[in-house]
Amino acid sequence: xxxxxxxxxxxxxxxxxxxxxxxxxxxxxxxxxxxxxxxxxxxxxxxxxxxxxxxxxxxxxxxxxxxxxxxxxxxxxxxxxxxxxxxxxxxxxxxxxxxxxxxxxxxxxxxxxxxxxxxxxxxxxxxxxxxxxxxxxxxxxxxxxxxxxxxxxxxxxxxxxxxxxxxxxxxxxxxxxxxxxxxxxxxxxxxxxxxxxxxxxxxxxxxxxxxxxxxxxxxxxxxxxxxxxxxxxxxxxxxxxxxxxxxxxxxxxxxxxxxxxxxxxxxxxxxxxxxxxxxxxxxxxxxxxxxxxx
Amino acid sequence: xxxxxxxxxxxxxxxxxxxxxxxxxxxxxxxxxxxxxxxxxxxxxxxxxxxxxxxxxxxxxxxxxxxxxxxxxxxxxxxxxxxxxxxxxxxxxxxxxxxxxxxxxxxxxxxxxxxxxxxxxxxxxxxxxxxxxxxxxxxxxxxxxxxxxxxxxxxxxxxxxxxxxxxxxxxxxxxxxxxxxxxxxxxxxxxxxxxxxxxxxxxxxxxxxxxxxxxxxxxxxxxxxxxxxxxxxxxxxxxxxxxxxxxxxxxxxxxxxxxxxxxxxxxxxxxxxxxxxxxxxxxxxxxxxxxxxxxxxxxxxxxxxxxxxxxx
Numbered sequence: 001x002x003x004x005x006x007x008x009x010x011x012x013x014x015x016x017x018x019x020x021x022x023x024x025x026x027x028x029x030x031x032x033x034x035x036x037x038x039x040x041x042x043x044x045x046x047x048x049x050x051x052x053x054x055x056x057x058x059x060x061x062x063x064x065x066x067x068x069x070x071x072x073x074x075x076x077x078x079x080x081x082x083x084x085x086x087x088x089x090x091x092x093x094x095x096x097x098x099x100x101x102x103x104x105x106x107x108x109x110x111x112x113x114x115x116x117x118x119x120x121x122x123x124x125x126x127x128x129x130x131x132x133x134x135x136x137x138x139x140x141x142x143x144x145x146x147x148x149x150x151x152x153x154x155x156x157x158x159x160x161x162x163x164x165x166x167x168x169x170x171x172x173x174x175x176x177x178x179x180x181x182x183x184x185x186x187x188x189x190x191x192x193x194x195x196x197x198x199x200x201x202x203x204x205x206x207x208x209x210x211x212x213x214x215x216x217x218x219x220x221x222x223x224x225x226x227x228x229x230x231x232x233x234x235x236x237x238x239x240x241x242x243x244x245x246x247x248x249x250x251x252x253x254x255x256x257x258x259x260x261x262x263x264x265x266x267x268x269x270x271x272x273x274x275x276x277x278x279x280x281x282x283x284x285x286x287x288x289x290x291x292x293x294x
Numbered sequence: 295x296x297x298x299x300x301x302x303x304x305x306x307x308x309x310x311x312x313x314x315x316x317x318x319x320x321x322x323x324x325x326x327x328x329x330x331x332x333x334x335x336x337x338x339x340x341x342x343x344x345x346x347x348x349x350x351x352x353x354x355x356x357x358x359x360x361x362x363x364x365x366x367x368x369x370x371x372x373x374x375x376x377x378x379x380x381x382x383x384x385x386x387x388x389x390x391x392x393x394x395x396x397x398x399x400x401x402x403x404x405x406x407x408x409x410x411x412x413x414x415x416x417x418x419x420x421x422x423x424x425x426x427x428x429x430x431x432x433x434x435x436x437x438x439x440x441x442x443x444x445x446x447x448x449x450x451x452x453x454x455x456x457x458x459x460x461x462x463x464x465x466x467x468x469x470x471x472x473x474x475x476x477x478x479x480x481x482x483x484x485x486x487x488x489x490x491x492x493x494x495x496x497x498x499x500x501x502x503x504x505x506x507x508x509x510x511x512x513x514x515x516x517x518x519x520x521x522x523x524x525x526x527x528x529x530x531x532x533x534x535x536x537x538x539x540x541x542x543x544x545x546x547x548x549x550x551x552x553x554x555x556x557x558x559x560x561x562x563x564x565x566x567x568x569x570x571x572x573x574x575x576x577x578x579x580x581x582x583x584x585x586x587x588x589x590x591x592x593x594x595x596x597x598x599x600x601x602x603x604x605x606x
Binding site: 060115145174228268 | 338399542
């Protein structure tokens with residue numbers, strides 16, 4: 001990462017005014033360099049703070065702890081990597097979390113996209129009320145939503161489990177999808193749709209071949225966000241799961257009972273897969289851009 | 295909200311093929327309501343109604359065996375406040391400190407991505423988002439390792455006698471970091487830092503770099519440029535970032551549970567244990583209602599003060 005600094009070091013490369021440290025020129029090259037790159041160094045320090053726990057999780061996935069807790073380095077071992085499902089119930093909870101995340105994503109994306117189109121494309125009454133109802137779940141501490149929804153389920157005599165978790169997850173993911181899709185549809189040029197209609201496209205054709213492809217990145221962003229939020233949610237699930245154990249619930253429980261190394265293996269694997277996906281997507285995007293240009 | 299669908303004339307659907315010219319606009323008028331209906335209904339039933347329901351639960355009395363009844367028992371609020379005001383104050387305090395720290399740490403990083411990273415921008419961006427892909431509970435547990443009593447961080451802080459200073463200030467205790475306010479605030483800051491960096495980056499990235507050049511041409515020093523040009527233009531990001539950090543931090547109970555001791559319990563911990571362990575639903579409802587009211591009041595005040603009402 002230190003290479004980030006090199007362009008800034010070269011005064012001809014930066015557009016920032018380089019006249020600042022003039023009176024302190026005598027205080028040495030090192031200090032001047034430090035002054036000029038102070039923001040960069042502070043930013044990199046923050047980045048390190050953000051990344052450090054992931055590095056620790058990764059390193060400790062190769063640990064072989066003596067006790068039940070994987071907090072202290074003992075010795076190197078690949079046992080956990082060769083037997084990732086060796087802990088009772090862990091992979092089951094992981095599967096359940098994935099299942100809930102998929103359905104919550106589908107539900108929230110469909111409902112949220114519909115609301116976003118209504119908000120971006122139509123005039124209707126109670127618009128302000130709808131906007132408030134969309135905004136409030138995002139401005140509400142999770143415990144409040146969690147406790148109130150659980151109170152409702154409890155009083156209705158509804159059995160806690162898969163369905164209550166799914167209902168709760170769709171509820172809190174919805175607003176994020178609306179925000180993401182609405183931003184995209186609002187920034188879309190309305191003349192594109194008018195052009196399609198001038199060319200005798202039916203409203204359905206216009207929607208499927210013009211509107212939807214343009215809105216797609218917003219919908220995809222909303223869906224990805226929903227998946228991540230649902231998969232990683234703990235507080236709302238904690239209140240509405242009953243005795244059902246999702247992956248975050250399993251990790252929470254293990255903090256009390258003893259943390260198996262396999263938790264770190266799952267954490268590391270998820271991290272690596274996600275980073276590889278993003279990098280691959282970016283490379284593909286770059287290549288497409290380049291081939292379009294040539 | 296049920297009035298939303300009201301202007302829909304019910305007989306409009308029945309006359310199918312007749313009067314196509316008059317029917318089309320009527321149908322079009324209905325489209326937004328049909329689009330809104332399922333999602334809004336979902337939010338009303340599973341978000342808004344529970345909040346109302348919770349308000350009524352908070353003034354109920356009774357027991358698990360006999361059931362709870364609304365008795366307008368407002369004393370629950372006073373009792374809850376009298377017993378748990380330290381946790382309330384602590385939550386607001388920890389969340390405020392964590393938010394300020396997030397701003398101080400996050401701003402340079404957002405600035406770096408927006409203006410200095412150049413061709414490394416995408417990589418740095420990925421590194422900011424990537425931690426999200428590991429469950430935040432696992433990452434918070436990693437802090438237990440990092441801040442462990444015999445670990446390098448505590449060792450270095452001890453060698454520099456910094457822990458003596460922080461102990462004197464009352465944010466650590468003895469020669470350790472875990473199970474102290476410092477550890478909880480550190481965890482909160484860490485967990486909500488990306489929520490600060492991303493909105494900051496979005497608003498910084500929109501700034502025209504020529505404004506910086508113009509400020510430099512007008513003999514503004516970099517510090518002046520920042521104070522008079524960059525920072526004011528990034529205000530929407532600052533407001534959004536502080537809200538996105540403060541609100542979840544104030545209601546959080548994971549960091550204080552995993553990294554703190556009983557002396558660092560926050561209001562979220564109390565609500566959780568009242569609801570899931572003590573099964574005292576009225577108290578849990580009263581506390582979460584108070585938390586909601588406090589946060590909504592603070593957020594409204596803050597948005598008014600910072601003058602960016604169009605944010606919402």
